[in-house]
Amino acid sequence: MPIGVEELRRVELFAELDDAVLARLAQRTREVRHAEGEDLVSAGAPASHFLLLLEGEAQPIQPHRGVDLSERRNVAPTYMGAISLLTERDWTVSMRATTPCVVGELPAADFLELVHTERSVERGAVRAMLDTIQRVEALVQRQDKLAALGTLSAGLAHELNNPAAAARRTVESLAEALETVQSTLGAFVESGVERLQAERLVALQREAVARAARAEVLDVLDASAREDAMTERLEALGVQEPWTVAEPLAAACLDAAWLDEVAASAGPASEAALRWVAASLTAQGLADELRESTERISALVGAVKEYSYMDQGAEQEVDVHLGLESTLTILGHKLDTGTLEVIRDYDRDLPRLSAHGSELNQVWTNLLDNAVDALAGSGTLTITTRTGREGRVEVEIADTGPGIPDEIRSRVFDPFFTTKGVGEGTGLGLESARRIVVDRHRGTLELDSDSSGTRARVSLPSSG
Incomplete structure (x- = not known):
């Protein structure tokens, strides 16, 4: 059944378009029906069409993990796919029908032409992109905190x-x-x-x-x-x-x-x-x-207070050794197994940092937790602190595990990428660590890995 002009006008993005433009879009749009539980589109698929959800509800699903990426469902009338088409990227999530759905598929070329010729569509698409980015950022921050809380508890x-x-x-x-x-x-x-x-x-x-x-x-x-x-x-x-x-x-x-x-x-x-x-x-x-x-x-209670910087301000003078030690205490149940050895090579003369202490402890947790998992109960975990160039504080966490495989090394900082099984990892650990170090503290986070193990190096500006 052909899609009518009035059905398209109900989509907010098209509300200001005149009948002639809508009639042309209706001729170019193909109607597709999906049963409940079917994927309207799959993660990794090329963004070949702009999707108009005309009836029903759909939910974004994280690829390969089955985890909701949004607190709200997409409820008709609405649209999907603007970000993938405008950035020329494949779909990063799957869209799953949570009720029977009627979807209009508008070819990518027609949508991009519309964005370039109709100012109202351009504004709406950009505004939608900004809203989506803000929601994803809020989700990632919430996932960071939940992951840290899970490790802590x-x-x-x-x-x-x-x-x-x-x-x-x-x-x-x-x-x-x-x-x-x-x-x-x-x-x-x-x-x-x-x-x-x-x-x-x-x-x-x-x-x-x-x-x-x-x-x-x-x-x-x-x-x-x-x-x-x-x-x-x-x-x-x-x-x-x-x-x-x-x-x-x-x-x-x-x-x-x-x-x-x-x-x-x-x-x-x-x-x-x-x-x-x-x-x-x-x-x-x-x-x-x-x-x-x-x-x-x-x-232990003291370590938790030190770890979370309870009763302290958002930013304060931080001794990285206290944060590392409190994190090791929290992870003690994972360190006291097998033949795992922890070596501390600390430079106790390091300057203090002006930093968000609890956030840095999330970094140490993610890096140490990954290193311990890589060792699988046997091997050496070495934590080194030293003064780097320009007086920067450097922390290196090295393990003697098998290293990161070459084929995935370039993806380890990607959001939601993980090699762990379902329920064992969110894929946010390294991405979160880099964001906290680079964006929040003007530092750097580098990974070096080979068959002898993996070394994570964090460099942070000192307070001085």
């Missing part, structure tokens, strides 16, 4: 889980140890322990704690042998289930003379006294473990 969840789980186990064990300590007083009273005996037992308990603090850490075999010897001595003293208290007493290097003195001072309450001392030693060790866990959690 995944790393933080993994890193926090270990100390949090350790703290939880420690608290449970600590409660048991404290219960033993608290019950000892009743056992002493029931056994008739006198004041002088109690004072001596307290002194022996303090001696045990002091010995434990000075004790050297033994290897597994020596520790096991000492624990077996302690179990035999406790069994000789009549302690029930001696293995339950042997480990902390043996670790504190308590000898037969100390055990005999406890038995002499406690009398019938000897087992209670030994369990009390063992519980005290355990509680002390658990308190140390709990402190280590909470310090680890505190350090």
Whole structure:
């Protein structure tokens, strides 16, 4: 069925055209119908026609990824393809029908002639290009932030889980140890322990704690042998289930003379006294473990604040080493696998930068994450900082991975280009990193890759 003049006039771009021009366009436009789910055009296809969406809705789809590129659907009456035709480029996205669609296909030559002869169409096409560019820029910035947030949250969840789980186990064990300590007083009273005996037992308990603090850490075999010897001595003293208290007493290097003195001072309450001392030693060790866990959690929170530059202004004086280290902390769950080695070759005399700290940390995250993925759990990751020409700050992140294949090396900075599987990468990492370095910080980002690995070099102007 032929397309009528009134159908074309409903398209905003053609609203100011007279009937004669519209009638000529209608004669040149071919009607095509698409079912829901069909592609009106595919990414990578030559831009041979200007598309007029006369009925239905269509959605831009990122090539090969199945990801929406726009928050809004294209709803008829509207048009598509102006940017590809005006820039003489292939379609960069697929347009998929989300409802049954009626599309008018106007040959590229007729559209370009129209743009050159009709001022209103030229203005409308340029305005549409600017709107599209702004939407894509906003999308890319949003994707950058979501990607960085995803890396941050995944790393933080993994890193926090270990100390949090350790703290939880420690608290449970600590409660048991404290219960033993608290019950000892009743056992002493029931056994008739006198004041002088109690004072001596307290002194022996303090001696045990002091010995434990000075004790050297033994290897597994020596520790096991000492624990077996302690179990035999406790069994000789009549302690029930001696293995339950042997480990902390043996670790504190308590000898037969100390055990005999406890038995002499406690009398019938000897087992209670030994369990009390063992519980005290355990509680002390658990308190140390709990402190280590909470310090680890505190350090992670500090790393997150450093990473995100929380509570700081948009631009500030930045030490690149702090940003690199906080990023390494966030990525710790990926670094603590296999035989991956991290080498830091830092020039601590580097000048500070006047920069957007959180954005630079996105750069370090993208570059380090790519390097770690390239190593696949084995190899060397080297981070080098140095002063470059004209006092610039240079950061190099090098891996000993297989390198970037020659056939894709020229495309690694293209938006949405990725070699990772669906759901594993957005294809925005390197493009985002270059945009932050070059556009936001007047720097440079270069990649050098061969069969020995890949080296990413960032050069930034210093504050001085």
